[in-house]
Amino acid sequence: MRKHGLASMRSILISLFVFSSSGLTADRAPAPDSVSSGSTNRPSSDRSIPAIGRLGNGVRFAILPRHGNEPGVALLMRNEGGFIAEHRPGERGLAHLIEHVVFHSPTVGSPDDLDHFTRVGLQLTLPAPHVATTSWRESNYFLSSKTAQTGDLDSILALLREAASDLTFRPDSVDGQRTSVMQEMAAKKLGNEIYASYIAAVAPGSPNDVIDAQNSDDVPTASIDTIRGLYQRLYRPENMVIVVVGNVKVDETRALIEKRFRSWKRTQPSPRHAPFPMFERDRIRPISFSALPQGRRTALVAVVMPTPAPPSSRDRQARADIMDLLVTRAINDRLVALQPNSPRGKVGMFIENGEQGHRQIMLWDNYIGDQWELAVAGLRKTACDLATSGFTPKEWATAKRNLVADLEHRTAEMPKVANVDLAKDLSHALADGRYLIPADELLRYARATLLHMDARSGSRWWRQQWRNGVEHLRVEAPELAKVTSPVAAIRAAADRAVSARPARWPDRHIAIS
Structure with a gap:
């Protein structure tokens, strides 16, 4: 018997923060x-x-x-x-x-x-x-x-x-x-x-x-x-x-x-629970950076909004989950296509309904060496293209096929999922007022509904999500320690990526039209 420090919070790109284990x-x-x-x-x-x-x-x-x-x-x-x-x-x-x-x-x-x-x-x-x-x-x-x-x-x-x-x-x-x-x-x-x-x-x-x-x-x-x-x-x-x-x-x-x-008695009145603090939208900075010498090298563009209310029905949650998965698949496919020779996991996108009281949609690039400016430019341009032009019918159709394949694979792998992992997922779902919907159920729902989800509906959904949140651009690069004004340098790299567009990077809320 011994103790280990191995359990981690849900990660953002990589394992970021461990509370306890x-x-x-x-x-x-x-x-x-x-x-x-x-x-x-x-x-x-x-x-x-x-x-x-x-x-x-x-x-x-x-x-x-x-x-x-x-x-x-x-x-x-x-x-x-x-x-x-x-x-x-x-x-x-x-x-x-x-x-x-x-x-x-x-x-x-x-x-x-x-x-x-x-x-x-x-x-x-x-x-x-x-x-x-x-x-x-x-x-x-x-x-x-x-x-x-x-x-x-x-x-x-x-x-x-x-x-x-x-x-x-x-x-x-x-x-x-x-x-x-x-x-x-x-x-x-x-x-x-x-x-x-x-x-x-x-x-x-x-x-x-x-x-x-x-x-x-x-x-x-x-x-x-x-x-x-x-x-x-x-x-x-x-x-x-x-x-x-x-x-x-x-x-x-x-x-x-x-x-x-059941014999466990309440020995005193229950203390009043203060509401959990939520993120303060007006304090979100448009740009941030980290220049820790031992830190990672990553650039990311995220849009942040309040966590949606718990679903009113299992059907509504399944529909929302399918759209999240479909958009994630479509954007991941696009990012990989833009960097076809990059190693697996260098670029990607995910959607997280986090424990912080916020929903986060993130695109990232774990760049190599000192290429942070290229990473910022690529992410910024991709985010703008998605918000203005949306998805093409071809990439949306590919995403739907790939999502069904993913769910089929997950369904086949369901018997291998450990009971303890399901118990953890179920406990989190209960705490958040959500349903635990397994892969086979999502697969059935996807097969019944994907036919009615075309590229235009996906593009409308994406624009609505992006405009309802606050956009944040972050760069983590040890090299930024040598830059006189890192925020200005990051802003310039982002502006150059969309220099053909009339609007420049705003001071606070970033809404792409």
């Missing part, structure tokens, strides 16, 4: 399919639809029956409340510390067992590079059982319940993990700095801009009482979600969750 080796929005308190919806004939419910004390659960080749089942416990909840003096970094302590703390029922979680868990679960993460809004614990036997699942749920409510925070166990957390964060310092700089430019005022990326200043000195106080404030029934994915029966699994978690 622990190894076990050798209500933001209503859930779309949720039901009334104390009940559960019945299994659907479509086995991709999870059974979702809530116990009387507020603990939520989602059970996704799935036949596969795995010997066991994935179990995930998600506790809402991460770095954003550390708003009292002396609490910075303690949510991360608690996550580490879980694996090396005695419990009320095992007061002398320093490694209770790992000792019991090793006998029941498969090895994994990491089994816990902490972000700005939650801590996750995820395990894959060795078997699907009821007794094993019950034992793991009992272990998770102990982690949620019964830690003793013995001083020697806490002190050992202080060092581990500080070492982990020190190893991620450069990535944190790069990511924090980017978020400050593209999503100012959002959680990962408001919260210091390191967020561990109080870990070395916080008292046991302070740590325990945060634990008791965050680890509460109403903040907890249990997700089970695998070859299980819904009613039996629900009964196991009830057995272990």
Whole structure:
């Protein structure tokens, strides 16, 4: 048993920022399919639809029956409340510390067992590079059982319940993990700095801009009482979600969750949750740069807008997802065609509905050497061409064929997707009030709707998206440290790319007409 610093946040181009991870080796929005308190919806004939419910004390659960080749089942416990909840003096970094302590703390029922979680868990679960993460809004614990036997699942749920409510925070166990957390964060310092700089430019005022990326200043000195106080404030029934994915029966699994978690009492009134901060549109700068000597070399053009409201129906979400995938495929194909001899992954585009409270559409070029000006020019011209001329019928038809092929491949690969990965995806979907729509369902929807999506509809959609957001151009290049005015130099490179057009780069909001 040992801990690893391997879990990462969702990446932008490359792995940018890692909050936390622990190894076990050798209500933001209503859930779309949720039901009334104390009940559960019945299994659907479509086995991709999870059974979702809530116990009387507020603990939520989602059970996704799935036949596969795995010997066991994935179990995930998600506790809402991460770095954003550390708003009292002396609490910075303690949510991360608690996550580490879980694996090396005695419990009320095992007061002398320093490694209770790992000792019991090793006998029941498969090895994994990491089994816990902490972000700005939650801590996750995820395990894959060795078997699907009821007794094993019950034992793991009992272990998770102990982690949620019964830690003793013995001083020697806490002190050992202080060092581990500080070492982990020190190893991620450069990535944190790069990511924090980017978020400050593209999503100012959002959680990962408001919260210091390191967020561990109080870990070395916080008292046991302070740590325990945060634990008791965050680890509460109403903040907890249990997700089970695998070859299980819904009613039996629900009964196991009830057995272990329904006796968890609310000991005090629930604290009022402040709304999460959202990005401040008016503070987005049109151009930003990074000149860190150890940094990456990349140029990107992004348009940022608020995250869309949760979909009103599964059909609406599927339609939106298909359009996102189709546009992404079309633009990626164009970017690759413009640089046919470039290595795979040098250029690309993606759409992200991020945890920062913003939707981001990004085109990037991971240029080589000192070619940042060429990269800026290429991205700027591509963005302008898309916003003015849109897609050609030929490239749109190719994109539709390629999207169907992609979805067919993903559908064929579905049995190979690990239960624990599906559990993570399902937990995020529940937290965001969205549906978890699998590849085979998207494929069926694509085949039924792509016929009615022509190049003109795609171009209209793209212009609307681009004009509804704020455009941001960013360059990361160590060479910019030698440039007197990097922003002016980047602006000039972008202007040259569209010099034939009458409009120059505006000072703030960039809307291409």
